[in-house]
Amino acid sequence: MMRSLFSGVSGLKNHQTRMDVIGNNISNVNTTGFKSSRVNFTDMLAQNLSGASSPNDNIGGTNPKQIGLGSAVGAVDLLFTNGSVQSTGVNTDLALSSSNALFILNTGSGTAYTRNGDFQFDADGNYVQAGNGYYVQGWMANNGAIDTGAQVTNITIPSGKTMAPAASAKATYTNNLNAEVPTITQISFTTFDGTTTSTTTLPNKGDTLPAAIDPSATDGTTPTSATLTLSDGSTMTLTSGLYTVGHSTPIVTTLSVYDSLGSVHDIAMYFTLTDAEQDTWQVSLATDGTTTQDIEEPDGSITTVAMANVPLIFDTNGTFKSGSGTATLTLTNGATTGQTVQVDFSNLTQYSSSTTIAGKADGNAAGVLSSISIDKTGTITGTYTNGMKQTEAQVALQRFTNPGGLNKVGESLYEDSNNAGKSGEPSTASALGATITPSALEMSNVDVANEFTDMIITQRGFQTNSKIITVSDEMLETIVNMKR
Numbered sequence: 001m002m003r004s005l006f007s008g009v010s011g012l013k014n015h016q017t018r019m020d021v022i023g024n025n026i027s028n029v030n031t032t033g034f035k036s037s038r039v040n041f042t043d044m045l046a047q048n049l050s051g052a053s054s055p056n057d058n059i060g061g062t063n064p065k066q067i068g069l070g071s072a073v074g075a076v077d078l079l080f081t082n083g084s085v086q087s088t089g090v091n092t093d094l095a096l097s098s099s100n101a102l103f104i105l106n107t108g109s110g111t112a113y114t115r116n117g118d119f120q121f122d123a124d125g126n127y128v129q130a131g132n133g134y135y136v137q138g139w140m141a142n143n144g145a146i147d148t149g150a151q152v153t154n155i156t157i158p159s160g161k162t163m164a165p166a167a168s169a170k171a172t173y174t175n176n177l178n179a180e181v182p183t184i185t186q187i188s189f190t191t192f193d194g195t196t197t198s199t200t201t202l203p204n205k206g207d208t209l210p211a212a213i214d215p216s217a218t219d220g221t222t223p224t225s226a227t228l229t230l231s232d233g234s235t236m237t238l239t240s241g242l243y244t245v246g247h248s249t250p251i252v253t254t255l256s257v258y259d260s261l262g263s264v265h266d267i268a269m270y271f272t273l274t275d276a277e278q279d280t281w282q283v284s285l286a287t288d289g290t291t292t293q294d295i296e297e298p299d300g301s302i303t304t305v306a307m308a309n310v311p312l313i314f315d316t317n318g319t320f321k322s323g324s325g326t327a328t329l330t331l332t333n334g335a336t337t338g339q340t341v342q343v344d345f346s347n348l349t350q351y352s353s354s355t356t357i358a359g360k361a362d363g364n365a366a367g368v369l370s371s372i373s374i375d376k377t378g379t380i381t382g383t384y385t386n387g388m389k390q391t392e393a394q395v396a397l398q399r400f401t402n403p404g405g406l407n408k409v410g411e412s413l414y415e416d417s418n419n420a421g422k423s424g425e426p427s428t429a430s431a432l433g434a435t436i437t438p439s440a441l442e443m444s445n446v447d448v449a450n451e452f453t454d455m456i457i458t459q460r461g462f463q464t465n466s467k468i469i470t471v472s473d474e475m476l477e478t479i480v481n482m483k484r
Contacts (some may be wrong), residue, residue, distance in 0.1 A: 003047070003067060010070030011465030014041055017073050018458045025446045026455075033096075033115030033412050034444035035080050036451075042074035050418035078404040083115075083445040087269050092120050092127070094395065095442040101397040102406075102414065104137035104426055105129060106154060111137075113398055115442055125158035127380075127393070132411055137426065138378070138395040146379070146394050152426045155380070155393045160318040161369040163384045165262025167339055168363030171255055171327075174347045175356040177281060179318060181248045181273055182230040187229070189213070193220030205246040212242040212288035241287030248273035250287050251355055255343075258363035259335035262386075265295055265303050267327065269359065272310075279314040279350055283325060283343075304330040307343070308429075313476045314350040364388045374438040377430050396426035397434060427465060 018039040024204060028034040046066035054063035085095045094117035096103060102113035118130045127136040135154040139146050154373070187202040189209055196218070202209070211222045227237045228249065236249070243249070257265050274282045281464035285293040285307050295303040305327055312323035325343040341361060367386030374380050378395030400406065401421030406414035416422050429436045 003069060005069065008041075008465045008468030008472065010044065010072065011468065012462060014039075014071050014073050015458050015462040015465060019455070019462070021076060022451055022455050022458060026448065026451050027257040028083050029444055029446045029448055029451075031412065031444050032118055033083065033442045034446065035078055035083075035115065036444070036446045038077050038079060038454075040074045040077065041071045044069045044072050044080050078406065078408075079445065080403040081445050083270055083443040086443050087440045089439055091439050093117055093439055093441050094119060094374065094378070095437040095440040096397070096429075096434060097334060097437065098397070098429075098432065099441070100403050100423075101399050101429070101432050101434045102400065102403070104396050104398050105413070106135040106137055107132075107413075108134070112409065112413040112415055113400075113406065114413050116354075117436075117441055121157065121159070125156050125161075127155035127157070134413075136395060137382075138393050140393050141391045144390045146391060147433075148394065148396075148428055150475060152396045154396070155378065157224040157369070157382065159369070161382070163364065163367040163369070163386065163388060163390065165258060165260065165366045166363045167260040167335075168257035168341050168361040169256065170342045170344065171361035172344045172347060173211060173253075173357055173359045175358055176272075176349045176351050176353055177251075177312075177314075177357055178278075178280070179314075179350045179352045181251070181355065182232040182234065183230050183276060184243060184245050184246050185231050186229040187243055187245055188228055188229075189223035190225050191220050191222065194216055194218045196220075197224075201241075202245050206244065209242055210246040213238060213240050217241050242289055243287075244274075246274075246276075250284075251296055251357070253357055253359055255327075255359040255361060257341050257361045258365060259339060261293035261335040262365035263297075263335060264365060265297070265305075267295065267305050268293065271357065274311075279316070279318075281312040281314075281323075281350075283312060283323075283345070285327075306330070310343075312345055312348065314348075317347050318351040320346050320348050320350075343442050351462065374436070376436050376438070377428060378436045394428060395436065397429055397432055398426050399423040399432050410474070 007119050021037050021039050025036045046068045047102055049065035052064040053062045080099055082097050096115055096117060102115055103117060105112045105114055119136055120130045122128050128134060137152040138155045139148055140153060141152055189200055191198050209223050209226060213223045215224050215225055217224050225237060225239050226243060227235055228243060229235050250272045255267045255271045257267060270284050270287055274280050283292060285305060289309060291306055293305045297303055303430050305324055307327040310323050310325035313321045315321050323345050327341045327343055365386040367384030367388055370384045370385050371383045372380055379391060381389055381395045382392045383389050401423050402419060405417050405419035407417045409415050429447050
């Protein structure tokens with residue numbers, strides 16, 4: 001009878017423990033990144049009244065006679081299933097979807113782990129957990145490059161961070177030159193010798209104006225104007241440039257390059273079809289074929305650009321075959337002199353389609369950090385006032401083979417334990433098969449319906465165990481009353 005009393009007491013204690021866990025789960029139903037727990041019971045050691053016997057030729061075997069001594073809490077399991085992802089609109093919030101990875105925090109006195117991605121930047125630009133100021137760990141970029149093999153550190157991106165200017169070293173032209181661009185079939189030009197204006201017509205392929213057009217010329221040789229007739233039947237009258245029968249009129253583009261001070265210089269680049277049968281173009285700095293160009297800057301200074309004329313050759317399929325150029329900038333604004341920019345034309349095509357060529361140089365002006373964004377790999381990218389984007393840092397994650405073995409230490413934080421199975425060094429989300437959702441938070445994984453069901457079962461279990469104690473007490477009372 002005493003055994004039944006203690007069995008009932010153990011049942012009461014264990015169901016009270018289970019109710020405590022259920023209460024904690026329900027209390028944290030809206031706690032960001034919270035992981036619910038469950039209680040599993042086991043029976044306690046049984047008392048043997050007699051052991052089992054083996055069957056023999058005369059009698060069969062018997063089972064052991066055992067009386068259980070109650071129940072015990074076998075385990076309180078931490079359930080590391082993913083919670084729902086809820087969008088917040090705050091671009092520094094992170095929701096982590098993974099069954100075994102956590103964010104890493106530097107608490108100032110050690111390392112902790114969390115699934116609560118309520119992060120923000122503090123006044124000094126430190127990326128921290130909002131509720132406690134613990135530093136989020138990751139890797140800082142070096143000139144936009146991340147070394148994930150390095151030691152993790154605090155992520156710090158100060159407000160007002162500047163980007164130094166970078167001089168352009170390479171430029172690339174892309175897209176298409178129209179293979180059917182109209183060509184010049186005739187040139188009529190006028191000359192003036194001071195008293196008489198004369199008109200000359202160049203009808204033969206390869207005929208070139210005797211000199212670049214100069215409206216003020218009075219030498220009787222230099223054209224003062226020219227009228228071009230094109231292969232599509234159109235005409236145009238021009239007062240500058242040097243033109244050849246059989247060539248197209250130049251297609252002008254602007255290539256913007258940066259010097260070492262971050263100042264931008266706009267270079268005019270002219271593309272002229274020079275031989276339609278051989279699919280050959282020429283790139284030059286002027287319509288008259290000269291190899292230098294003076295750029296008047298906003299402050300009145302002059303930047304001189306030099307580049308030899310570049311022939312571009314395409315095959316019959318419209319694919320680029322050969323042609324490259326180097327533009328040399330002679331700068332007069334205090335920037336590095338003798339700057340060279342390698343111009344790559346190998347990405348151009350020549351199809352029977354509209355001309356869409358565009359040139360883009362590397363380099364940039366100085367800029368100030370204006371905003372940041374975070375992608376699903378945890379990479380933090382900064383956008384600067386100069387229009388450039390640069391990788392600033394990447395959030396690190398830690399993988400655990402058995403995250404249920406972590407120790408809860410409050411504030412939605414966990415610490416490593418002997419049975420958590422910390423796996424390797426901190427790594428990236430993509431390397432661990434995890435997904436980070438920016439501008440969102442992971443909700444609690446508590447299932448309220450399941451918790452309420454467990455609550456009812458636990459309540460009934462507690463009630464029935466209390467009945468064991470009550471009935472056992474009544475039986476003891478009956479025994480005591482036998483003496484009366």
